[in-house]
Amino acid sequence: MATRSPTPFHNYWGAFAGVANLPNVNGSATQNAALEAGDIAYDSVTSALQVCTDPTLNNAAWAPV
């Protein structure tokens, strides 16, 4: 377990019901310019952790871990 954080910021965006609702995905209710490639989120529908590969607003891409 990490005993020291490498940066003040973590990359976890929380759980979302379906890939379509992940942050910055086209049509998703969550649109946030702070999203970065490498950020992660959990899709509770498929029970899959997802990593953001493209954070573009309204056009983000996520890949399952």
Next chain:
Amino acid sequence: MATKSPTQHHSYWGSFAGPGNLPNEAGAPVQDPALQEGDIAYESNMGVLYVCTDATLGAAMWAALTTGNSGPIWKWNETDLTQFGADLHTPVAGTITPSIDSSNAEGNRLILTMAAFEGLSVFPVIDVVSFPRRFVWFLRIFTLPAQNNMDGVLFAFAHNNGADAVYRGLHYYRSSSGGANYQARAYRGGAEEAGSPTGDSANIVSTEPGGWVEGIIEREPDPVDVSDGELDCSVVVRSFAAGGNSHDGSILNLDSIVWNADWTGETLNRIGYGFFANTAQNSVLSIASMAVFRHPMDL
């Protein structure tokens, strides 16, 4: 969203360009004794999330958690010429004119028409790409050059150095002897790469539906195999016919090229389709698809 953290710490180290730059890797600029097994980081070139499996300073190991950009690094859109830029290299004489043939039910083809062409020409891809250490290219050729010995084709990986870019790539061409024999060579800046073998390939069909050519390129030494002092870079080319003669479906035994062509540190950020002709040529080449992929064993 999490409403309570199990610890006050998180394990994410951020984004790094290239797996060799992940924290505590040998040679990586970030060396930090705080790194622990289980920490994660993102590699932005290929879009891969990594987990640290060995945090040793200067010798850390990271394992990929995702497949990253499993799609092509670059692929012709098979629609138009918008992905290609102006000719990077002024030929000795003549012209090569690209166009689109949309008369085929199975899809469009890129037509490259040579008129009294002599010298070297490369049509660069506009997209600037970042090549991984090991990658694969595919090319489906239909109409092959009609002339022998001088009519070459080249899938090039080029620096973007302006009018006379420096090329690294593969030379795939028709030889002068033995009828429609084709050969593959490594190619470097206007001449064959030193050490490129010279054996002939088997025949390849020169009429429809053409054939596939593919190459596997390892352009930098394997990071886990540098201790022997050998570069161990390699290019392997193979092809198969897709119909029209007795070689249907066969592997055509194009030369497997293995040579020490270390491209480490070179900014290979352009690709294109090129030609090389020693004397003036009038010919036509048609291509159905072109693509470059990350090799699944890229490390």
